[in-house]
Amino acid sequence: MNEPGRRIEVASDQDVVRVRQQVRTLAVAVKLSLVDQTKLVTAASELARNTLVYGGGGTVDAGRVDNGRRIGIRVVFADRGPGIPDLDLALTDGYTSGNGLGLGLSGARRLVDEFDIDTAVGQGTTISVTKWCR
Ligand SMILES: Nc1ncnc2c1ncn2[C@@H]1O[C@H](COP(=O)(O)OP(=O)(O)O)[C@@H](O)[C@H]1O
Numbered sequence: 001m002n003e004p005g006r007r008i009e010v011a012s013d014q015d016v017v018r019v020r021q022q023v024r025t026l027a028v029a030v031k032l033s034l035v036d037q038t039k040l041v042t043a044a045s046e047l048a049r050n051t052l053v054y055g056g057g058g059t060v061d062a063g064r065v066d067n068g069r070r071i072g073i074r075v076v077f078a079d080r081g082p083g084i085p086d087l088d089l090a091l092t093d094g095y096t097s098g099n100g101l102g103l104g105l106s107g108a109r110r111l112v113d114e115f116d117i118d119t120a121v122g123q124g125t126t127i128s129v130t131k132w133c134r
């Protein structure tokens with residue numbers, strides 16, 4: 001059974017801070033290890049920033065998930081921005097179309113247990129990440 005979390009609208013730097021805080025609170029509540037809390041918060045921060053900078057803003061939904069064996073935290077980032085034309089390229093370490101370091105997407109993928117991207121040019125991007133308690 002998955003409990004719906006609170007939705008955060010991402011339209012400013014302060015909203016990215018709110019995402020970090022919300023994800024940290026949820027991660028503590030399900031007793032993710034301190035290391036895993038930090039990994040998830042770091043991934044969420046990078047992805048929320050991408051939602052803001054490249055997606056032109058969007059939403060973040062974070063909540064507890066339970067697959068019957070383990071509990072964890074899932075965070076879903078959605079925007080209706082330009083989409084990602086070349087996903088392999090975007091996931092390459094060091095690739096940026098802007099002024100970043102190009103380590104947000106690739107780094108976030110390594111920091112979580114599950115990482116799913118749904119993107120279409122002209123439609124937008126949705127990224128779902130999950131961290132399970134071990
Ligand atoms: N939500 C998004 N919408 C459109 N493009 C995106 C989105 N997120 C990431 N990208 C693309 O993927 C690239 C790599 O992202 P990332 O690894 O976070 O690097 P950076 O943020 O430093 O550019 C971005 O430069 C951008 O071109």
Ligand SMILES: [Mg+2]
Nearest residue numbers: 050100104105
């Ligand atoms: Mg980034």
